[in-house]
Structure formats: structure tokens, C-alpha cells
Amino acid sequence: MGTISGTLAHYPDACVVWVDAHADINTPQTTDSGNIHGMPVSFLLGLDKSLSEYQWINRYLPANRLVYIGLRDVDSGEKKILRENGIKAFSMHEVDKFGIGKVVEMALDHVNPKRDLPIHLSFDVDGLDPSVAPSTGTPVRGGLTFREGHYICEAINETGLLVALDIMEVNPSLADAAAVAQTVAVGNSLARAALGESLL
Numbered sequence: 001m002g003t004i005s006g007t008l009a010h011y012p013d014a015c016v017v018w019v020d021a022h023a024d025i026n027t028p029q030t031t032d033s034g035n036i037h038g039m040p041v042s043f044l045l046g047l048d049k050s051l052s053e054y055q056w057i058n059r060y061l062p063a064n065r066l067v068y069i070g071l072r073d074v075d076s077g078e079k080k081i082l083r084e085n086g087i088k089a090f091s092m093h094e095v096d097k098f099g100i101g102k103v104v105e106m107a108l109d110h111v112n113p114k115r116d117l118p119i120h121l122s123f124d125v126d127g128l129d130p131s132v133a134p135s136t137g138t139p140v141r142g143g144l145t146f147r148e149g150h151y152i153c154e155a156i157n158e159t160g161l162l163v164a165l166d167i168m169e170v171n172p173s174l175a176d177a178a179a180v181a182q183t184v185a186v187g188n189s190l191a192r193a194a195l196g197e198s199l200l
């Protein structure tokens with residue numbers, strides 16, 4: 001919430017590409033778990049303004065400037081919110097169906113059709129398959145491969161429009177040393193890819 005609010009303060013027309021297994025768009029009313037980490041997008045969009053803790057958010061992201069990639073664990077209340085607000089989401093089903101190249105293109109066509117808006121990339125490493133990024137709080141099987149994750153970052157770098165990047169949910173206290181090292185390494189290499197490191 002802090003970083004995207006900061007991006008919007010500086011770039012009011014920015015769009016957000018949110019890579020995640022989860023939509024994180026519950027409201028305090030729809031959440032099953034009660035976990036705030038399942039709610040930040042609802043606060044960013046201004047769908048819920050009831051919590052005094054988040055009343056500092058004064059610039060809301062329009063629903064048509066948000067796109068998800070990688071979803072596969074979405075609560076029923078969240079599905080309703082996505083539908084009712086017309087929020088575009090490419091789940092793992094679409095990644096399987098179209099391939100990651102096409103999905104990134106379609107995602108950008110939706111959120112940034114003229115390729116002229118600043119992009120904030122929020123990349124939760126649980127969007128990756130747990131075999132790729134094991135040390136994270138809410139792993140869900142059936143995720144993005146190592147290359148699919150990196151492709152997203154490379155393709156967004158290629159737009160030249162990236163202004164902000166979050167690598168989220170690397171949690172070094174949740175696995176053994178080898179799994180932690182693997183997760184930290186993949187988080188770092190996603191960041192390098194988004195910042196312009198290329199294969200050739």
C-alpha cells in the first residue's frame with residue numbers, strides 16, 4: 001500500500017501489474033482469514049474505507065489500471081469483487097492457454113493500451129511455483145515457472161515504462177537454509193530482470 005500510494009502520488013496516471021497467486025482484494029467484510037495481507041488491493045482501490053489505519057490513503061487506483069497475472073487461489077468474495085469491478089485478471093489458466101508472452105501483451109493492452117503510462121510492477125514471489133520460490137508465507141502449487149516469472153519482468157523492462165518495483169513475500173524464516181537461499185536468489189534475479197538484465 002505504501003509503495004503504490006507513493007507511485008500514485010508521483011505518477012497519478014500509473015498502472016499496476018500485480019503478479020501473485022492471490023488477488024489480495026478482500027475487504028474486512030469479505031475476508032475469511034482476517035489477515036490484512038489478503039486485503040491491500042481493496043484499500044488501494046478505495047473499495048473499503050472503513051479502517052482508520054488506512055485513512056491516510058488519499059489517491060485511489062482506478063480499477064481499469066490494475067491487472068493481475070498468475071492468480072490461482074482466489075476467495076469467493078474476491079471473485080465477486082473482481083467481477084463487479086470489472087478487474088482484469090489472467091489466472092494460471094490463461095497462462096497455460098495462451099503462453100506467458102501473449103498474456104503479458106494482453107495484460108499491457110488492457111492496462112496500458114497506448115504504452116504511454118508509467119508502470120508499477122508488484123511481484124509476489126508466491127506467484128511463482130513453490131518449487132521455484134519455496135520460502136514464502138502462502139505457497140500455492142501450480143504457479144509460474146522460473147522463466148515465466150522472469151519473462152514478465154523482462155517484458156515490462158522492455159516497455160521502458162517501469163517506474164516502481166516491489167518484490168514481495170520473500171520470507172527467510174519459513175524454510176531451511178537451501179530453500180531460503182533459493183528464494184532470495186530468485187527474488188534478486190527477478191529484480192535484476194525488471195531493471196534491465198537480459199539473457200544476451
Ligand SMILES: NC(=[NH2+])NCCC[C@H](N)C(=O)O
Pocket residue numbers: 022024026031032033034035037038039073074075137138169
Ligand atoms: N499476501 C498474501 N500472502 N495473501 C494471501 C491471502 C490469502 C487469502 N485470500 C486471505 O485473504 O487470507
